[in-house]
Amino acid sequence: MxxxxxxxxxxxxxxxxxxxxxxxxxxxxxxxxxxxxxxxxxxxxxxxxxxxxxxxxxxxxxxxxxxxxxxxxxxxxxxxxxxxxxxxxxxxxxxxxxxxxxxxxxxxxxxxxxxxxxxxxxxxxxxxxxxxxxxxxxxxxxxxxxxxxxxxxxxxxxxxxxxxxxxxxxxxxxxxxxxxxxxxxxxxxxxxxxxxxxxxxxxxxxxRPAFSKIGFDIARKYFQSLMLFIPDISSELKENLLPHLLPCLKGYLKDYLRESLQYNSRQNNLVLFKVFYKNNILTFYQFLTLYVQYYTLLILDVSGKKVRKKMNNLLEK
The missing domain is CATH 3.90.550.10 (Spore Coat Polysaccharide Biosynthesis Protein SpsA; Chain A)
Known part of the structure; x- marks a missing residue:
């Protein structure tokens, strides 16, 4: 049957x-x-x-x-x-x-x-x-x-x-x-x-993908989702004895830097960096460097494209 x-x-x-x-x-x-x-x-x-x-x-x-x-x-x-x-x-x-x-x-x-x-x-x-x-x-x-x-x-x-x-x-x-x-x-x-x-x-x-241009609404929803997704998946990995896979989740931060960073507030971006660090995805060095680099580039008023590129490069180290 x-x-x-x-x-x-x-x-x-x-x-x-x-x-x-x-x-x-x-x-x-x-x-x-x-x-x-x-x-x-x-x-x-x-x-x-x-x-x-x-x-x-x-x-x-x-x-x-x-x-x-x-x-x-x-x-x-x-x-x-x-x-x-x-x-x-x-x-x-x-x-x-x-x-x-x-x-x-x-x-x-x-x-x-x-x-x-x-x-x-x-x-x-x-x-x-x-x-x-x-x-x-x-x-x-x-x-x-x-x-x-x-x-x-x-x-x-x-x-x-x-x-x-x-x-x-x-x-x-x-x-x-x-x-x-x-x-x-x-x-x-x-x-x-x-x-x-x-x-x-x-x-x-x-x-059939929805061809929605990345903007403030989609970027805000991505930020809100990562604030839940990263702690949830990190907990799943730890509870199932897979903590060595935590650094893999940097891929979502790289994606966020490319697509959504420029549409979210400074406060939201810094809060999200902390979430990746607190869940053992970023090392302290990576987090601190990312944090300082972000503020420096903002103060220097560097273009958004250059900010994203420089910060993504930091995550490769």
Whole structure:
């Protein structure tokens, strides 16, 4: 018998896009699925659209987030609580599954059923040219790369054993960003290599990134997320006897310096440097040098690009 697969989709004001995502599920060559769409209290015509879909297909279920906090992670966890499938896939409300995606995934894991989760490659829709395949390197462990902010896959690439993802308590609901790398890092730590990455497989899904220009709002959310993410992941590494991997997390500070430093206040930036130091990611020398260099460059009114470059170079030492 085909095991039931639960596809969980959070959505907010995406009525103009989510129809294509749901159509990609309805058209699957694999028949035994359920689709749980969890609405984050949309203000467009999402409810009317989903009522139309669910009235014509009983496998599509429309749920409304009725408890705090707001956000995609809370919606995903509501879907996870309600899911009946042995396996589950989380999609964003503009992701696309290719027609044989679920069928191929279930076939591929047949000899590998004792794992906690399985990863499959994806395409990225750049809206400018043909779909771009995201290559996943062949590695024994992907944990260090994810800790270094080297991300090879997105949410919909993972087929989860439902009981395992429930056992790690799903997604962190307080994060404005970094939800996807956070759950995969935590899953890799707790799984202890009991997962499979089908790096050689053909892509079976399409990720459509939101091309939001980095600005004050996104930079502020990145700062807020790192203030939670760094202590949380540091604690996970220490509790699971992996403190030697803490310096890998400098990759997220480098990413922050490149993209978000100039949009956040001096106070926020200095507070974040301290968080990396207090969690044993930066040495005292690195922290002090970073701190002094930042203030010096501000006083000298050096351009933002030069500030970021100089500070990134310090982290390489």
């Amino acid at each position: 085909q095991p039931l697969v639960s596809v969980i989709i959070p959505t907010y004001n995406r009525a103009s896009q989510i129809g294509e995502t749901i159509d990609s599920i309805v058209s699957q060559s694999y028949d035994n699925w359920e689709c749980l769409v969890v609405d984050d209290q949309s203000e467009d015509y999402t409810e009317e659209l989903l009522s139309f879909y669910s009235s014509r297909n009983s496998k599509i279920k429309y749920l409304l987030r009725d408890s705090a906090p707001k956000g995609a992670s809370r919606c995903r966890n509501i879907g996870l609580e309600k899911a009946q499938g042995e396996f589950c896939i989380f999609l964003d409300s503009d992701d696309i599954l290719l027609q044989s995606c679920i069928e191929d995934r279930i076939k591929r894991i047949e000899a590998d059923r004792n794992k906690d989760f399985w990863i499959f490659p994806m395409y990225v829709n750049t809206y400018e040219k043909e779909l771009q395949e995201v290559k996943i390197p062949n590695k024994k462990s992907y944990l260090q790369d994810f800790l270094k902010c080297k991300i090879y896959w997105q949410t919909m690439c993972t087929l989860w054993d439902r009981n395992f993802v429930r056992s790690i308590k799903g997604f962190k609901e307080s994060y404005p960003r970094l939800n996807d790398p956070e759950i995969h890092i935590r899953a890799m730590i707790h799984s202890q290599l009991n997962y499979s990455v089908f790096w050689e497989s053909n892509p079976d899904s399409v990720y």
